[in-house]
Structures are given as C-alpha cells and as structure tokens.
Amino acid sequence: MIRLIGDRGGHIPTVATVLSGQTSGTADCMENDAKSDSPLILSAAVPQSSPAAVLRLAATVSSGVKRTSIAAGYVTGTVGGTFTRRLSMVTETIAVLVGSLRLAASPTSWTPPVRAVFARQMLFTSVDALPSAFRFAAAAGVLIIVQAMIWIDTAGVSSEVVAPLLWRAIVREVAPLLACLVVIGRSGIAIAAELGTLKASGEVEVIDSQGIDPMTFLVMPRVVAFMCSVFGLGMIIAVTMLLAGYVVGEAMGTIHKTLAGFAYEISANFDAQDLVFFTTKTLLAGGLAGGICCLEGFSARPALTDVPRVASRAGIRSLTAVFVISATLSILFYQKFLVFQLG
Amino acid sequence: MRQSDSQTLEMIDAEVLRLEDVSFFAEKSTGIGMREFSSVVERGGFVHVDVDEHQDPREVCSALVGLKKLVGGNVLYGGRSMFGTDYRWQFRARASVGRVFADTAWVENLTLGENIRLSLSHQRCDAGEINRRVRSSVDTIGGDSSDELIREMRKRPSFVDPSVLQQLQFVRALCGNPQLILLEHPLRYLSTDMIARVTDAITTAVASGAVAIWFGKSSDVPERIRESMTVSWDLSASQIVCSTGFSR
Numbered sequence: 321m322i323r324l325i326g327d328r329g330g331h332i333p334t335v336a337t338v339l340s341g342q343t344s345g346t347a348d349c350m351e352n353d354a355k356s357d358s359p360l361i362l363s364a365a366v367p368q369s370s371p372a373a374v375l376r377l378a379a380t381v382s383s384g385v386k387r388t389s390i391a392a393g394y395v396t397g398t399v400g401g402t403f404t405r406r407l408s409m410v411t412e413t414i415a416v417l418v419g420s421l422r423l424a425a426s427p428t429s430w431t432p433p434v435r436a437v438f439a440r441q442m443l444f445t446s447v448d449a450l451p452s453a454f455r456f457a458a459a460a461g462v463l464i465i466v467q468a469m470i471w472i473d474t475a476g477v478s479s480e481v482v483a484p485l486l487w488r489a490i491v492r493e494v495a496p497l498l499a500c501l502v503v504i505g506r507s508g509i510a511i512a513a514e515l516g517t518l519k520a521s522g523e524v525e526v527i528d529s530q531g532i533d534p535m536t537f538l539v540m541p542r543v544v545a546f547m548c549s550v551f552g553l554g555m556i557i558a559v560t561m562l563l564a565g566y567v568v569g570e571a572m573g574t575i576h577k578t579l580a581g582f583a584y585e586i587s588a589n590f591d592a593q594d595l596v597f598f599t600t601k602t603l604l605a606g607g608l609a610g611g612i613c614c615l616e617g618f619s620a621r622p623a624l625t626d627v628p629r630v631a632s633r634a635g636i637r638s639l640t641a642v643f644v645i646s647a648t649l650s651i652l653f654y655q656k657f658l659v660f661q662l663g
Numbered sequence: 664m665r666q667s668d669s670q671t672l673e674m675i676d677a678e679v680l681r682l683e684d685v686s687f688f689a690e691k692s693t694g695i696g697m698r699e700f701s702s703v704v705e706r707g708g709f710v711h712v713d714v715d716e717h718q719d720p721r722e723v724c725s726a727l728v729g730l731k732k733l734v735g736g737n738v739l740y741g742g743r744s745m746f747g748t749d750y751r752w753q754f755r756a757r758a759s760v761g762r763v764f765a766d767t768a769w770v771e772n773l774t775l776g777e778n779i780r781l782s783l784s785h786q787r788c789d790a791g792e793i794n795r796r797v798r799s800s801v802d803t804i805g806g807d808s809s810d811e812l813i814r815e816m817r818k819r820p821s822f823v824d825p826s827v828l829q830q831l832q833f834v835r836a837l838c839g840n841p842q843l844i845l846l847e848h849p850l851r852y853l854s855t856d857m858i859a860r861v862t863d864a865i866t867t868a869v870a871s872g873a874v875a876i877w878f879g880k881s882s883d884v885p886e887r888i889r890e891s892m893t894v895s896w897d898l899s900a901s902q903i904v905c906s907t908g909f910s911r
Contacts, residue, residue, distance in 0.1 A: 431785045514772075522721075522767035528730055530782035531758025533750075537785070 409615075413641070416611040419535060420543040429536050438541035445507040445549040453502050453553050457560035460498060464489065465565025469574035487589040493650065495558035496601045499550045500609060500642040502557075504635060507549070508613040511542055512634030515617025516627040524618075539614045546610030551602040558598075562586055597653055605645045609638040678742065679843055679874040680704040680727070685736035689722040689901075695878075696902040697723065699736070702894070709869050709892045710876040711884065712903065716848070720878035721765050723903070724845045727876075728757050740843070758782055761841030761868075763832045763849045765878075769820035775828075776816035779835045800838040803864045804830050806856070825852040833861055837868060844868060844875040850883055862887050 423429045430438075468482050515538060518524050524534050566582050569575035575582060616634035620626045680703070687697040695718055704710055714720055725731045727738055729745030738745045740756050747753070769778050776797075783793045798813075805812040812834070815827045823831075829852045836844060844865065850858055862885045869875050869891055877884065877892070884892075894908035 431787055433781055433785050518770070521771070523770050525725060525730060526764065526768060526770060527781075529725065529728060529757060529760070529762050529764075530785075531754045531756070531760075532782060532785050533754055 409637075412615055413608060413611045416539065416615055417543065417607045420540040420607070420611065423536055423540045424544050429540065431536075433532070434537055434541055437537065438545055441507075441542050441545035442548065444510070445503055445545050446552055449502050449506045449549070449553060450556070452506060453499070453557055454560055456498055456502060457495075457557040458564035460494060461490075461561030461564035462568045464494065464561065466569050466572060466574055469569050473574065483585050484589045487586050488594070490561050491558050491590075491594050492597050492601070492653075493646070495561065496550070496554045496598060496605060497642070497646055498557050499554035499602060500605050500646075501639070502553060503546060503549050503606065504609050504613075504638050504642065507546070508609055508638050509631045509635045511610070512613045512617040513627055513631040515614060516620035516630045517624065519618055519620045520622050520624050520627060522622070539611075539618075542614055543607055543610035546613075547603045547606040550606030550609070551599065554598065554602045593653075597649070601646060601649050604649070605642045608641045608645060612638040612641055676741075677705050678703060679706055679708070679740070681739040681742075682727075683737045683739065685726075685738060686734040687723060687726045687731065688734060689719075691719055691722060693717055693719045694722045694901070695720050695898065697726070697736075698899075698902040698904050700896070700903050700905070701736075702896065702906040704874050704876075704894060706872045706874065707869055708874045708894060709888075710874070710894045710896055710906075711881065711889075711892045712876065712878045712896045713881045713898065714848075714878050716880060718901065719765055720847045724762065724847055724876075724878070727845065728760055728762075729753055730757075758786055758839065759841055760843045760845060761836030761839060761873075762845045763829075763836050763847060765847035765851075768828070768832050771820055774817055774819055775823060775831050778820070779816065779831065779838065782835075783839055796838045796840075797834065800834040800864075803837070803867075804833045804860055806860050826854065826857065829853055830857060830861075833864060837864055841868070842873055844873055846875060846877045846879070848879050849877065850879065850885075858885060866891050 465486065468486050472478070472482050515524075518527075518538070524538070527534055527537060562583075566575060566579060577585065613634045616630045616637065620630045682697075682700055682702045685697045685700045689696050695712075695714060702710075712720065722731055726733060727745075728740075729738065733746065743749070743752065743756070745753060745756065769775065770781070773781065779797055780793050783796065784790075788796075801809045801812050801816075812827065812830060815823050816831065820828060829849075833849075836846075846865070849861065849865075853861060865875055866887060876896075877888065894906055896903045896906045898904070
C-alpha cells in the first residue's frame with residue numbers, strides 16, 4: 321500500500337520507500353531522502369524486490385540530478401560573475417583613460433593647481449626614477465648585448481645579422497616593459513596608496529566640496545604624467561641599455577668595434593615602424609597602468625587599513641595589464657602569435 | 664565627462680536653496696538624515712539646526728551640495744538641481760559654497776595656504792585678487808593675530824594647532840564670497856575672542872546676502888548669531904523633518 325505524506329509542488333519529485341519490517345535498505349533510503357530534502361515522500365508496504373529497488377534508484381538519480389544542477393549553477397554563476405567583474409574592470413579602466421585624455425585635450429582643464437599636480441607627478445615619476453631606470457637598463461643591457469656577442473662568436477655569424485634582432489628586442493620589447501616596471505614599482509603603487517588615503521580620510525570629499533572635479537584634479541594629471549614618464553624613460557632606458565652593453569662588451573673583448581661603429585650599426589636598423597611601435601606601446605601601457613592605479617586607489621573603503629590592500633592590488637593589476645598590452649600589441653603589430661601567422 | 668569649472672557662479676537672485684520632499688539616510692550611526700523634508704531659504708536667510716555635539720552633520724551637508732545620493736526628493740540651488748547631469752554647473756555651484764567641516768577639512772599634502780587658495784586658483788582667479796581676498800579674510804577672522812595666521816598658512820595641516828585650523832577654515836569658507844555657508848559645529852576649538860570675530864564675519868556675510876546653515880547645539884550659539892537666525896530645521900530621531908520660521 322502506498323501512502324502520500326506530502327507534496328511541495330514545483331520541485332523535482334523524489335520518492336522514498338519504507339519497507340515494513342525494515343532491513344538495512346530502509347535506513348539507506350531514509351538517509352538519501354533526508355539529504356535530498358525530499359519534497360514528496362511515499363510510504364510503501366512493498367517487498368524488497370523490484371518496485372522498491374526501482375523507486376530507490378529513481379530517488380538516487382533524482383537527487384544526483386538535483387545536486388548536479390545546483391553545482392552547475394554555482395560554477396556557472398561563479399564563472400559568469402568573475403567574467404562580469406573582470407569585464408567591468410577593463411571597461412572602467414578604458415573609461416578612465418579615455419576620460420583623462422579628453423580632459424587633457426581641453427585647455428580649460430589645465431588650471432594652475434592641475435598644472436602643479438602634473439609637474440609634481442612628473443618629478444616623482446620621471447626625474448626621481450632616473451637612477452633606478454639607469455641601474456635596471458645597464459644590467460639588462462649588459463645581459464642582452466654580451467649574450468648576443470658571445471653567440472655571434474659561437475655561431476660564427478656576423479654582427480650585421482644580430483644587430484637588427486638586438487635593436488628590435490630592445491626598442492620594441494624590453495625598453496618599454498622595463499620603463500613600465502620602473503614607473504609602476506616607484507610611482508604606481510604610491511599613487512594608489514595616496515589616492516586610497518585621500519579617499520579613506522575624506523579629503524576627496526573636501527576637494528569635491530570646493531567645486532574641484534577629482535577627475536580633473538587628481539586623476540587626469542597623474543595618468544598623463546604616467547604616459548609621458550613611460551615614454552621618456554623608455555627612450556632613456558633603450559639608450560642606456562645599448563651604451564652599457566657596449567662598454568661591458570668591449571671591456572670583455574666580445575665587441576670589436578668602435579663606439580661610433582657600434583652606434584651606426586645598431587641605429588642603421590631604425591625605421592618609422594619602430595617609432596610607431598615604441599610610442600604606441602609606451603603611451604598605451606603607461607596610460608592603462610596609471611588608470612588602474614588611480615581606480616584602485618579610489619576603490620578604497622573608508623578605512624585607512626584598506627589602503628595597503630588597494631596599493632598591492634594596484635601594483636599586481638597594472639603589471640598584469642602592462643604585460644597583456646605588451647603581448648597584444650606585439651601580436652597585432654607582427655600579425656604573428658608564436659609561429660602562427662595571423663590574417 | 665566632468666569638466667573643470669573656469670568661471671564663478673553668477674549671483675543668485677532671491678531663492679538660494681529649495682528642498683523638495685528630501686529624504687536622506689546617513690551611513691554613519693551618528694549622522695543626520697532628512698525625512699520628506701521641504702524648505703525654502705532666501706538670500707540673507709540664517710538656518711539653525713540644533714544638533715548635539717556627538718551628531719555628525721557632514722553627510723547631510725554633502726547631500727545638500729549634491730555629493731551624497733538622496734533617497735527621494737530634490738535639492739535646488741539657485742533654482743537648479745544639484746543632482747542633474749550638468750556637472751560643469753554643479754562644480755561651479757559648489758565653488759560658491761563656503762563650508763566649515765566638522766572633521767577632516769584639509770588636503771594633508773598641501774600647505775594650509777595652498778589649501779585656502781585651491782578653489783579660487785582652480786577657478787582661474789587672478790593671483791593678486793586671490794591674495795587680496797585671502798588677506799582680507801585673514802584680517803577679519805584673525806584680528807590682531809592675523810600675522811600669526813599668515814605664518815601658520817605656510818605649514819601643513821598636521822603641524823598646526825586645531826584652533827588655528829578652525830580659524831583658517833573660516834578664512835577659506837569666506838574668502839570665495841560664498842552664497843551659501845555650511846557650518847558644521849563651527850565653534851569647536853575656538854576661544855571666546857575668536858568666537859566674537861567669527862560671529863562678526865558670519866553676520867556680515869549673511870547681511871550681504873549669503874545664506875548660512877548652522878549645525879550646532881543651540882546653547883552654544885552666540886547671542887548675536889541667535890538674533891540673526893531666521894529659520895530652524897527641527898530634528899526627530901536624528902532626522903530633519905520640519906522647519907519653523909518664515910519659510911515654513
């Protein structure tokens with residue numbers, strides 16, 4: 321005999337059987353039922369043979385389907401949520417960059433306080449960063465050029481073969497990347513911490529209350545200073561790398577040319593594409609890194625304890641963005657991904 | 664896109680501030696809200712909001728100048744909404760508001776002088792004119808100790824005594840010839856002679872057409888200020904609910 325105990329309509333129907341004069345099968349069945357929060361419970365005085373087994377199987381399958389669908393929903397939700405958040409972050413960063421450029425293009429934005437912020441940021445981001453830029457560039461230049469010269473001797477190829485490779489590696493890839501690393505490491509994290517502190521302590525509200533747009537006063541000059549700094553430092557780093565590489569290479573006896581000959585050989589590879597590539601990469605990567613650092617700073621909660629968190633997050637996110645932009649631009653420029661030709 | 668302001672706001676004719684069924688909830692537990700509150704304040708109006716020392720009017724003041732979202736209603740300043748999409752006008756409107764903050768009031772990485780000149784300089788006021796206005800405000804607020812105030816303006820806020828900071832807040836609030844003055848617990852840290860000078864400065868500003876809104880304990884309000892007050896916004900359970908006075 322089958323007795324209907326309860327029905328919570330709209331749910332997946334799950335059944336359980338209870339055998340009269342029960343054996344171990346009943347306990348399993350009831351446990352399954354409890355776990356699955358069964359909406360429909362059937363009590364059946366049926367033998368332990370086929371109908372009970374079928375019902376038990378149905379209960380198990382139904383419960384499994386329900387759990388799988390919940391898990392799938394959770395996974396989909398998590399993936400979708402993460403994707404939406406990332407997409408929102410990218411669009412916000414692009415919006416900050418575009419907004420900053422639009423403001424920078426308007427002469428009315430460049431009021432004396434904004435010019436002062438820009439000048440101070442240029443000092444911190446460019447001028448004060450020169451010593452560390454020289455150090456990094458010299459070390460990287462020595463590594464790259466000495467390695468190249470050693471391989472010239474080993475492989476028996478002439479320096480004319482390797483020179484274009486060196487030039488392009490330095491100007492198009494390494495120098496912009498190093499400039500970004502220097503600027504983010506020295507100033508990006510500091511900017512995020514500074515803006516985070518301004519936000520957390522209520523100083524942004526003080527600025528806004530006086531009729532000063534925080535976007536014009538706090539964000540735009542920093543983003544523009546970032547772009548200019550990465551561009552300028554990138555050029556300085558490229559030249560320093562070449563010079564340091566030459567000096568050490570000559571001292572080690574791996575470079576057998578005069579400085580003028582070396583400079584001529586390297587610079588003979590210069591073409592307009594290099595300038596386009598270098599400019600695009602430094603300005604875009606610098607702008608995005610600056611935008612991310614500003615955004616992260618403004619995302620601080622109104623507590624000073626939140627500032628270190630946003631500062632470290634700004635550093636990681638801007639570095640990630642710089643590497644992604646660098647790789648993406650290289651692919652777009654060369655229309656190649658690894659060994660695959662695009663288009 | 665928000666643009667920087669490049670000129671000052673024109674003088675508002677009669678009705679400076681109009682609140683239409685404004686509902687606002689403060690995030691802080693000590694903050695002050697508004698519940699379906701309506702009021703009109705005309706030129707020369709002086710509003711008093713009787714709040715205890717522990718109550719923080721910062722958020723409601725920010726809401727009045729369009730920096731905090733309202734739950735309902737609208738705030739009109741000079742007949743235009745502070746919550747519209749004309750951001751350029753809103754920045755100009757805020758630049759014409761003088762404000763004495765209850766807590767954080769300064770940008771810490773600027774000197775006090777740079778802080779005071781910031782808004783005027785951002786509006787592209789002539790440097791000579793800025794110096795003249797600041798000097799005039801310092802003389803009014805500082806009295807005999809105005810030279811000391813000038814010296815203190817070269818320092819950063821963290822290195823200056825709270826009473827000097829509070830006087831310099833008045834200098835900043837008044838040097839821009841404001842049409843609306845928001846005063847959040849304005850007499851904190853001030854000595855008796857300082858209070859007398861501040862009182863003179865505020866009554867003079869109100870007499871010349873500015874609107875002042877004073878958030879503070881009624882027992883602390885100086886007699887001269889009390890005589891000038893025309894409207895009172897009354898609180899119930901930390902929310903401004905009605906006004907008494909001519910604008911009711």
